[in-house]
Amino acid sequence: MAGYRSFLFPGSETNQDYIILDARESHHLVRVLRAKIGEAIEVLDGRGTRYQGILEMNNPKSAKVGIHNIETVENLGPRVRLVQALSKGKAMDLILKMATEIGASEIQPVFTDQGEVQIRGDRLKSKLEKWQVTMIEACKQCGLPFLPELKEAISLREWLKNRENNPDVLSLVASLEEGSRPLVQALDSNRVSTSWFEVAIGPEGDFSRAEYQLLKNSGFRAVRLGANVLRAETATAYMLAVIDQIRSTQSQAR
Numbered sequence: 001m002a003g004y005r006s007f008l009f010p011g012s013e014t015n016q017d018y019i020i021l022d023a024r025e026s027h028h029l030v031r032v033l034r035a036k037i038g039e040a041i042e043v044l045d046g047r048g049t050r051y052q053g054i055l056e057m058n059n060p061k062s063a064k065v066g067i068h069n070i071e072t073v074e075n076l077g078p079r080v081r082l083v084q085a086l087s088k089g090k091a092m093d094l095i096l097k098m099a100t101e102i103g104a105s106e107i108q109p110v111f112t113d114q115g116e117v118q119i120r121g122d123r124l125k126s127k128l129e130k131w132q133v134t135m136i137e138a139c140k141q142c143g144l145p146f147l148p149e150l151k152e153a154i155s156l157r158e159w160l161k162n163r164e165n166n167p168d169v170l171s172l173v174a175s176l177e178e179g180s181r182p183l184v185q186a187l188d189s190n191r192v193s194t195s196w197f198e199v200a201i202g203p204e205g206d207f208s209r210a211e212y213q214l215l216k217n218s219g220f221r222a223v224r225l226g227a228n229v230l231r232a233e234t235a236t237a238y239m240l241a242v243i244d245q246i247r248s249t250q251s252q253a254r
Contacts, residue, residue: 003035003039003040003041004029004033004035004039004040004041004042004055005041005042005043005044005140005141005143006021006025006028006029006041006042006043006044006063006065006140007025007043007044007045007046007136007139007140008021008043008044008045008046008051009021009022009024009025010022011023011024012025014051016067016070017066017067018053018056018064018065018066018067019043019051019053019064019065019067020062020063020064020065021043021062021063021064021065023061023062025063026059026060026061026062026063027060027061029041029055029058029063030058030059030060030063031060035055035058035063036055036058037054037055037056037057037058038054038055039054039055040052040053040054041053041054041055041065042143043065044139044140044143044144044145044147046136046139046145046146046147047145047146047147048072048073048074048075048145048146049070049071049072049073049145050070050071050072050073050143050145051065051067051069051070052067052068052069052070052071053065053066053067053068053069054066054068073145073146075105075145075146077247077248078194078195078196078197078247079105079106079195079196079197080103080104080105080106080196080197080198080199080240080243080244080247081104081105081106081107081108081196081197081198081199082099082104082106082107082108082148082199082201082236082240083108083110083156083159083198083199083200083201084099084107084108084109084110084201084236085109085110085111085112085115085156085201085202085203085207085232086109086110086111086112086115086117086153086203087115087117087203087204087232087233088116088117088204091204091231091232091233092109092117092127092131093130093131093134094233095232095233095236095237096131096134096135096138096150097134097135097137097138098233098236098237098240099148099236099240100135100138100139100142100144100147100148101138101142101144102237102240102241102244103144103146103240103244103247104148104240105146105148105149106148106149106151107135107148107149107150107151108151108154108159109131109150109151109153110153110154110155110156110159111153111154111155111156112155112156112202112203112207112208112211113207113208113210113211114202114203114205114206114207114208115202115203115204115205116203116204116205117203124153128150128152128153131150132150135147135148135150156207156211156214156215157211157214160214160215160218163218165218165219166196168194168195168196169194169195169196169197169198169219170186170194170196170197170198170221171197171198171200171215171218171219171220171221172186172197172198172199172200172220172221172222172223172239173199173200173201173202173207173212173215173220173221173222173223174199174200174201174202174223174224174225174235174239175207175212175222175223175224176206176224176229177209177212177222179222180222180223180224181221181222181223181224182223182224183223183224183225183239183242184242185223186221186223187242187243187246197243197247198220199236199239199240199243200215200220201232201235201236201239202232203232204231204232223239225238225239226238
């Protein structure tokens with residue numbers, strides 16, 4: 001296992017023999033982590049490739065990693081799209097961190113009727129950049145080959161309006177409404193075979209009735225997450241973890 005991990009940002013220089021990290025990752029590796037010349041480094045690109053090597057130059061603006069091995073991992077099995085209502089405070093950071101660790105493929109933040117977060121413009125852009133860094137840190141910490149794609153935040157109605165209908169997608173919404181089925185029933189491994197899972201999680205105030213109806217009209221199945229009412233971040237982790245077990249089973253069977 002690598003002694004340290006870095007991420008391959010667009011500003012890095014890459015070839016088969018070495019990588020020169022961008023200024024941000026160089027500073028973090030050399031100044032924050034205090035990596036020394038000769039120590040093992042693993043560089044992740046978030047798209048399935050791991051570069052393994054040693055630190056050859058500990059310049060805090062352009063650290064050089066000599067590469068001795070390159071591994072490429074194939075992204076097998078069903079993908080998972082998380083449609084996540086924006087949460088306030090540090091809850092969204094935690095949600096994105098856990099979704100990255102569990103293995104979400106795509107994260108679509110959405111504004112909702114009863115959600116308290118309604119930021120726009122430069123504040124939203126700044127938040128998205130911060131969330132991207134949070135996800136990259138989770139990717140580095142766990143040594144994950146794939147980084148989820150973080151989409152631009154839009155309203156749930158707008159996203160549903162422009163969403164493409166795909167019969168090979170199983171769409172589920174965590175619901176507190178009467179008539180929702182237990183999650184395990186919807187994910188019965190003997191009946192579920194899909195290339196994508198879509199998971200919709202509402203805000204602290206839940207989806208509105210109108211939003212539940214729109215989700216239903218768009219093919220989302222309402223599912224219940226156990227016997228207790230969960231916080232938004234707990235509901236996300238719960239649902240993704242259960243789906244990951246089903247996904248892993250399907251992937252191994254292929």
